Amino acid sequence: MLAEKDICEGAKLTPFGKLPPCADGMILEKLLRDGDKIIGYISGPTLLNAIGLCSWIPKECHITTNNYRYQLPANTHIRIYTPVVAINNDNAPYLQMIDAITAMEQYPVDAEKPNEILRGILWSGNLSNERLIFYARKHYGQEILLKISDIT
Numbered sequence: 744m745l746a747e748k749d750i751c752e753g754a755k756l757t758p759f760g761k762l763p764p765c766a767d768g769m770i771l772e773k774l775l776r777d778g779d780k781i782i783g784y785i786s787g788p789t790l791l792n793a794i795g796l797c798s799w800i801p802k803e804c805h806i807t808t809n810n811y812r813y814q815l816p817a818n819t820h821i822r823i824y825t826p827v828v829a830i831n832n833d834n835a836p837y838l839q840m841i842d843a844i845t846a847m848e849q850y851p852v853d854a855e856k857p858n859e860i861l862r863g864i865l866w867s868g869n870l871s872n873e874r875l876i877f878y879a880r881k882h883y884g885q886e887i888l889l890k891i892s893d894i895t
Contacts, residue, residue, distance in 0.1 A: 770819060774808040781832045783808030784839040786824060788850040791843065794864060796854045807842060827882040836870055837878045844890050845883070861894045 775783040784790075787805030791797045807824040815821055830838060840861070847857060854860055865872070872895040879887045 770813075770815065770821060771804065771806065774806045774810050774813060774821070774823065777810075779832075781835045782810055782830055783826075784830065784835050784842070786839065786842045787822075787846050790839065791846050791850055791852065794843065795860055796843070796847065796852045796857050797850060798853050799851070807838070834878060836868055837875050838882075840864065840870060840875060841879055841883060841887060841891075844887060844894070847890075858894050865895065 775781070775785075783806050785793060785805065786807040788797065788799075788801040789803075789805040792800055803820045803822045805822050805824065807826050807830070809826060809830050811823050811825040813823065815823065826838065828834065828838070843861060843864075864870075865875070875891060875895070876888065879891050
């Protein structure tokens with residue numbers, strides 16, 4: 744998954760000993776994974792920042808998850824979104840890529856060549872253009888298909 748390791752980490756070893764994960768990090772674990780199963784992914788402006796499409800850091804961590812009814816404590820900095828289809832290990836990278844493309848329309852992108860960054864993610868993640876198009880055609884509109892054709 745894109746950028747998950749940067750956002751959601753367990754306890755860290757520091758020069759002063761182990762630093763326990765923050766409450767948001769522990770909640771993110773429940774929203775992103777259920778054991779070995781992927782049930783969510785980083786999305787929206789959080790994703791755009793994590794993959795280098797924008798330089799500003801969002802105040803909240805945006806997550807799209809099957810666990811969208813999870814009751815967040817009042818002091819968290821997490822925003823939950825409902826997925827267009829149940830997220831699983833097979834479709835998560837494709838849905839996340841499409842989410843990045845749609846987020847580019849809603850949030851500022853200041854990368855010089857955003858399509859090249861997305862193209863690099865497609866190639867490095869061994870994502871199939873055909874499957875990306877399949878998910879876009881099935882769950883999103885024609886506008887997203889046109890944007891995907893510009894990238895692939």
